[in-house]
Amino acid sequence: MRIVAKDLTYTYNPKSPFATQALKGADLVIEEGEFFGIIGHTGSGKSTFVQHLNALIRLTGGSLTVGDYDLSDKKCKFLELRSKVGMVFQYPEYQLFAETVEKDVMFGLKNFCKGMSEEEKQKAVREAIETVDLDYEDVKDRSPFELSGGQKRRAAIAGVIVTKPEVLILDEPAAGLDPLGKQEIMQLLHSIHGGWCKTVIIVSHDMDEIAENCTRAAVFSEGKVVMEGAPAEIFRRSDELIALGLDIPVTAKCARILKERGIEIDTDFTCDDFISKVLALYARSGGVSKADTGAARAEKADAQGGAGDAQ
Amino acid sequence: MLNDVTFGQYYPVKSFVHNMDARAKIVFMIAYIVAIFLAKNFFGLLAVTAFLIFVVLLSRVPFGRVLRSVKMILFLIIFTAILNLFFYSGESSYQPLVEWWIITITWESIVNMVFLALRLFLLVMGTSVLTLTTTPVALTDGIESLLTPLKWIKFPVHELALIMSIALRFIPTLMDETNRIVAAQKARGADFETGGLIKRAKAVVPILIPLLVSAFRRAEDLGDAMDARCYSGAKGRTKYKKLVFTWRDLLGLLFLGGLITGVVFLNIYLGGKFSILGYFL
Numbered sequence: 292m293r294i295v296a297k298d299l300t301y302t303y304n305p306k307s308p309f310a311t312q313a314l315k316g317a318d319l320v321i322e323e324g325e326f327f328g329i330i331g332h333t334g335s336g337k338s339t340f341v342q343h344l345n346a347l348i349r350l351t352g353g354s355l356t357v358g359d360y361d362l363s364d365k366k367c368k369f370l371e372l373r374s375k376v377g378m379v380f381q382y383p384e385y386q387l388f389a390e391t392v393e394k395d396v397m398f399g400l401k402n403f404c405k406g407m408s409e410e411e412k413q414k415a416v417r418e419a420i421e422t423v424d425l426d427y428e429d430v431k432d433r434s435p436f437e438l439s440g441g442q443k444r445r446a447a448i449a450g451v452i453v454t455k456p457e458v459l460i461l462d463e464p465a466a467g468l469d470p471l472g473k474q475e476i477m478q479l480l481h482s483i484h485g486g487w488c489k490t491v492i493i494v495s496h497d498m499d500e501i502a503e504n505c506t507r508a509a510v511f512s513e514g515k516v517v518m519e520g521a522p523a524e525i526f527r528r529s530d531e532l533i534a535l536g537l538d539i540p541v542t543a544k545c546a547r548i549l550k551e552r553g554i555e556i557d558t559d560f561t562c563d564d565f566i567s568k569v570l571a572l573y574a575r576s577g578g579v580s581k582a583d584t585g586a587a588r589a590e591k592a593d594a595q596g597g598a599g600d601a602q
Numbered sequence: 603m604l605n606d607v608t609f610g611q612y613y614p615v616k617s618f619v620h621n622m623d624a625r626a627k628i629v630f631m632i633a634y635i636v637a638i639f640l641a642k643n644f645f646g647l648l649a650v651t652a653f654l655i656f657v658v659l660l661s662r663v664p665f666g667r668v669l670r671s672v673k674m675i676l677f678l679i680i681f682t683a684i685l686n687l688f689f690y691s692g693e694s695s696y697q698p699l700v701e702w703w704i705i706t707i708t709w710e711s712i713v714n715m716v717f718l719a720l721r722l723f724l725l726v727m728g729t730s731v732l733t734l735t736t737t738p739v740a741l742t743d744g745i746e747s748l749l750t751p752l753k754w755i756k757f758p759v760h761e762l763a764l765i766m767s768i769a770l771r772f773i774p775t776l777m778d779e780t781n782r783i784v785a786a787q788k789a790r791g792a793d794f795e796t797g798g799l800i801k802r803a804k805a806v807v808p809i810l811i812p813l814l815v816s817a818f819r820r821a822e823d824l825g826d827a828m829d830a831r832c833y834s835g836a837k838g839r840t841k842y843k844k845l846v847f848t849w850r851d852l853l854g855l856l857f858l859g860g861l862i863t864g865v866v867f868l869n870i871y872l873g874g875k876f877s878i879l880g881y882f883l
Contacts, residue, residue, distance in 0.1 A: 345789060373788070373791055380785065385812055386787060389808075398787075398808065402791025402793065451789070
């Protein structure tokens with residue numbers, strides 16, 4: 292489903308001293324099949340924007356279409372839209388409530404697919420739980436509150452993807468997880484992206500995450516979209532990002548340091564690409580190219596350490 | 603959905619009323635309630651109303667904001683008004699207007715109804731002015747300070763004040779949390795707006811349980827944080843913001859004293875609430 296937002300505006304607590312305008316005319320088009328990243332400060336309007344996409348916040352200004360659904364239309368089938376646009380909030384584990392994981396995951400199905408038979412539902416739940424890499428037999432009858440932090444998050448994500456939404460939106464999906472947990476969540480997203488889930492949209496503070504995973508990204512600032520394009524294009528303008536008070540990926544930091552020393556590197560800012568470009572440069576300048584991955588990884592660790600020192 | 607629960611929420615502007623000492627305002631409030639209940643006729647209530655309007659103007663809080671707090675208990679006001687209208691059996695010196703089954707409506711019961719509704723209305727308006735112009739922290743500090751005499755009989759005043767301020771502090775936090783959980787469950791297709799009473803009551807479960815879990819988590823975190831800062835109760839504790847009694851407070855209290863005296867005089871010279879009927883009938 293193609294998402295087209297034009298001149299979106301939204302104000303919280305209108306007509307009161309607490310009024311804050313979260314969106315001030317945001318324009319954005321997200322094509323079907325993209326792995327889209329949304330970057331921005333707290334309060335830049337990115338969360339408000341994504342909550343518009345499945346009508347959790349009703350449209351008050353501007354126009355928005357998601358696939359065939361026109362959200363400015365009062366007769367729009369919002370429930371149907373929500374089953375197609377899944378939304379995983381920040382810390383989704385805080386939404387778990389049922390006695391067992393199975394019942395919790397089934398919650399969405401019960402709401403959206405009322406006509407479904409019991410066996411079909413069970414099958415879908417099993418599939419969802421297995422998709423998020425949990426052991427169905429092991430967890431289905433356990434209380435969601437007994438699970439570990441990472442497991443809880445995956446169970447909560449299972450509760451959203453159980454209806455197989457075409458668009459999946461995740462607000463800081465990896466926040467508060469350890470590096471391995473982060474990696475697993477991202478792997479999970481890549482594994483479902485391209486199948487029934489055509490578009491993945493992640494909201495993130497972690498620029499490395501955006502650089503590594505996204506096909507395209509948008510930068511929100513003060514309620515507007517200020518930059519849009521492939522991560523490589525966005526991070527090439529790292530000066531502007533820093534001016535906005537945003538972070539840049541480690542690779543971009545390294546590229547900046549190298550640039551200061553007069554070495555220009557044309558990279559798309561993913562780790563692999565950056566390292567291979569650096570290694571190629573190294574080889575050309577007379578050093579020996581280390582092709583094997585072990586050495587490449589060591590190089591990467593060095594590069595990250597160097598960036599850290601420079602900070 | 604829950605943004606309407608701004609009942610008595612602090613309204614951040616600068617004004618004479620905002621700047622008054624919280625203790626003075628609490629005493630003020632009690633005296634105001636006394637004035638409402640002292641008033642025996644409409645002239646007394648009129649004086650109180652005029653006073654309230656004056657205070658609201660002085661506080662620079664929009665009237666709509668103050669009126670909104672009445673909206674919350676409108677049902678209560680209407681309910682008591684209707685009960686009073688139907689079942690008040692005062693001694694009527696006029697012909698009953700309606701007599702049917704156990705219901706009698708007389709001129710007196712109408713007057714009584716209006717009188718009571720007005721009283722309740724003024725009561726809520728007045729109390730919401732207090733909470734609209736005083737931050738919760740100042741309010742609990744004020745209560746703690748006013749309850750100091752109870753310390754002599756070993757009543758845990760400080761702890762009580764702390765419990766109150768924590769409870770007040772967490773209202774907006776839990777409200778945010780609720781909104782977030784509601785949004786998350788709505789995204790999973792939960793429907794809170796349609797269906798019968800039982801269906802709606804059931805729909806609340808997916809909100810209440812995560813909310814309760816998070817409240818307990820927060821309570822535990824807060825307890826740990828207080829322990830980590832070596833919190834040990836009132837002993838030897840000083841205040842960051844000290845309450846100071848100023849000329850504003852003295853002026854206010856003098857003014858209120860005037861109001862109460864006025865109400866008492868109106869009571870003596872203008873008779874009871876029913877005497878108003880004499881003017882019309």
